[in-house]
Amino acid sequence: MPTETLPDLLTGLTLSAILFCLGLIGLLVRRNVIYLLMCVEICTNAAALAFVVAGAHWDSSDGQVMFIFIITLAAAEVAIALALVLQFFRRRHTVDIDQLNGLRG
Amino acid sequence: MQDFFAPFLAWIPLLPLLGFVLLIALPLFHLREPPEAVSAVVGVGSVCLSALLTLLIMWTLFLNNPSAVLQVSLWQWLKVGALQLGFDFYLDWLGMAMLLVVTGVGFLIHLYSAGYMHGDDGYRRYFAYLNLFVGAMLILVMADNLLLLYLGWEGVGLCSYLLIGFWYRNSANGDAARKAFIVTRIGDTAMLLGLILLFSQFGTLSIRALNTAAASAPANNLTVTLAALLLLGGAVGKSAQLPLQTWLPDAMAGPTPVSALIHAATMVTAGVYLIARMHPLFNASETAMSAVGIVGALTLLLAGFSAMVQSDIKRVLAYSTISQIGYMFLALGVGAWTGAIFHLMTHAFFKALLFLSAGSVILSLHHEQSLFSMGGLRRKLPFTFGCFAIGCASLAALPFTAGFYSKDQILLKAWEYQGGFNGIWFTGILGALITGFYSFRLLFLVFFGNDGPASAQCKDANNGVMTLPLSVLAVLALFGGLLTPPLQRVFTQAPAGHAPLWVEGVAIAAPILGLALAWLLFRHNTSPMESRGKSALEKLWFSGWGFDWLYHRLLVQPLTSLARINRNDILNSIYNGTAFICRQLHNLLSTSQNGLIRWYIASFTCGAIIFLALLVVL
Structure with a gap:
């Protein structure tokens, strides 16, 4: 595939930043734990995208290696987080993250 | 012989101390209060053994040998740099005279207490404190260095506190106990300063070494004067002299035998003993000597006047004690060392007798102490009356009683003091007149005249263990004048010269005049002072x-x-302020820990943005 057809670095990183910000805004405004987990997922994937774009730019496979790492990490994270959410829901009968403030000072 | 008895010396104070430990520890084995008989046997027995030991040592070693000396070194007590103090005892005739008084009179009072305190809740506690007192007093008397003496000095102070507040459920008694402790503490502090001064000046605290050093010091040396005055401060506190005399009248809150033992016969004379023991030091300073004499003379008069108007039987005796110790200080001040110690002895006899018979009166009248409720008791308490009358005669120094001989010695020495008529002598004579007045006023009010309100309920409370000590003390108060301790080797003083005959005559006449005045006032005023207002x-x-x-x-x-x-301690506000600021800061920060994850994320984001912005800008 000719190099020119690939989106350049700036475009890729901008997309990644927009994705990350979307995830972050989601984290700040949503209260549903499930949505929060999805937002975290968006944030990690934005970071992963940045790795891939950078790897493509410097013609290196490191970016893709990092991407696989991040996918694995995200899978593990979701597995644990969902289990926690399940426990949370069983105990409190709610998924509102603001109810989860037992450690307030 | 001396080597044979030296080890036994330590047993004299040790026996009462063992008695104290045993009495305190008795409930550990019994799990409940032991019967009174056990406490009495331990308490009285230990002092009895100690008295017998003292008598034995006196009999075999001291009686025919005026310069006998006994000393024993038990162990090294302290060793800090140049300060080396041993637990050493030293006994000469001065100490022997004191030992005889403390153990002898102490034993009689213990015996009397066994009857007097019968039925009291604190019977065991009482004897424990009394034994501790005797032990501490014996350490005081036999100490070979000033710090050991100070140990005993503080020990008797502690026991005085414990025994004045013995009936602690009445808060007034606690107040009296605290007052005694704090007031004597002022004197004790002066004394401690004196010890420090002496040590820094002479590098030793051994009494004999200090006395030798003081005797060879240049006359009227400032340090010696200051040290002597500081020691006088201690003596003034313990012996209830001006200006620290206020604790003694209040100390009558304790049981009456305690007043007899501590606040009349033994402990309050510790100051006299201290000055007599350190007499070369005092001799080396004219200022200190005249200070002692003036303190004694003033106290003698002031306390005498107070004793004339008191309405409580024990308070009269308390003021008379202050006054009589004033005599001893007067004697010390004019250099009549022997006279002071002799008067100390006879005073111990007749004052113990007076207090114990007053105790009998109080017990017979069901703890009534007001003089104006008494009267006419000579018919109901003939034995007590006899003892009390002997005590009063001896206190007033009527001719041929024990008090007469000792007071006469003092007055003669006072006359010689400045080679004739002088203020100190005149004070002594005036004091003798006052003494005659108040002692017989007391006797008349209690035993003569019409029955008072309390006399009707009178029931003779004397029993065997109480009459025996009273009888012995009565004999001593009458004939104790024959028991002159041979102190001529301890005190180098010129023998009393011959004063004009009229001086002797005045000394004899003064108490009789006092007696006559008391009788006149009593005859013309059968219910004096209570009915009419006081001037x-x-x-x-x-x-x-x-x-x-x-x-x-x-x-x-x-x-x-x-x-x-x-x-709210002002200095403390620094620390409280620090704590307050920390707590406020903590509260401020802990509000940020609100438990809301989204809040944390927001602050995290803000932080990251600020950080990135700084990175870009810089």
Whole structure:
């Protein structure tokens, strides 16, 4: 595939930043734990995208290696987080993250 | 012989101390209060053994040998740099005379107490304290260095406190105990300063070494004078002399035998003993000597006047004690060392007798102490009356009683003091007149005249263990004048010369005049002073010259008001302030820990943005 057809670095990183910000805004405004987990997922994937774009730019496979790492990490994270959410829901009968403030000072 | 007895010396104070430990530890084995008989046997027995040992040592070693000396070194007590102190005892005739008084009179009072305290809840505690007192007093008397003496000195102070407040459920007794402790503490502090001064000057605290050093010091050396005055401060506190005499009248709150033992016969004479023991030091300074004499003379008069108007039987005796110790100080001040110690001995006999018979009166009248409720008791308590009369005669120094001989020695020495008529001698004579007045006023009010309100319920409370000590003391108060301790080797003083005959005559006449005055007043005024109002002077005397009022205004009130101002310690506010600021900061920060994850994310984001912005800008 000719190099020119690939989106350049700036475009890729901008997309990644927009994705990350979307995830972050989601984290700040949503209260549903499930949505929060999805937002975290968006944030990690934005970071992963940045790795891939950078790897493509410097013609290196490191970016893709990092991407696989991040996918694995995200899978593990979701597995644990969902289990926690399940426990949370069983105990409190709610998924509102603001109810989860037992450690307030 | 001397080597044989030296080890036994330590047993004299050790026996009462063992008695104390045993009495305190008895409930550990019994799990409940032991019967009275056990406490009495341990308490009285230990002092009895100690007295017998003293008598034995006196008999075999001291009796025919005026320069006999016994000493024993038990162990090294302290060793700090140049300060080396041993637990050493030293006994010469001065100490022997004191030992005989402390163990002998002490034993009689213990015996009397066994009957007097019968039925009291604190029977065992009482004897434990009494034994501890005797032990501490014996250490005081036999100490070979000033710090060991100070140990005994503080020990008797502690026991005095414990025994004045013996009936602690009445808070007034606790107040009296605290007062005694704090007032004597002022004197003790002066004494401690004196010890430090002596050590820094002479590098030793051994009494004999100090005395030799002081005797060879240049006359009127400032340090010696200062040290002597500081020691006098200690003596003044312990012996209830001006200006620290206020604690003794209040100390009558304790049981009556305690007043007899501690506040009349033994402990309060510790100051006299201290000055007599350190007499070369005092001799080396004219200022200190005249200070001793003046303190004694003033106290003698002031306390005598107070004793004339008191309405409580024990308070009369308390003021008379202060007054008589004033005589001893007067004697010390004019250099009549032998006379002072002799008067100390006879005073111990007749004052113990007076207090114990007063105790019998009080017990017979069901703890009534007001003189004006008594009267006519000679018919109901003939034995007590006899003892009391002997005590009063001896106190007033009527001719041929024990008190006469000792007081006569003092007055003769006072006459010679400045080679003829002088203020000190005149004070002594005036004091003798006053003594005659108040002692017989006391006797008349209690035993003569019509029955008082309390006399009707009188029931003779004397029993065997109480009459025996009374009889022995009565004999001693009458004939104790024959028991002159041979002190000529301890005190190098010129033998008393011959005063004009009229001086002798005045000394004999003064107490008799006092007696006559008391009789006249009593005849013309069968219910004196209670019915009519008191004049201002009588009120002043009654309150002990207003010293309590003065000290309350001058010392106690400023202190309490300062304490009130500084209730929340001003210095403490520094630390409290630090704690307060920390707590506020902590509260501020802990509000940020609100438990909301989204809040944390927001702050995290803000932080990251600020950080990135800084990175870009810089």
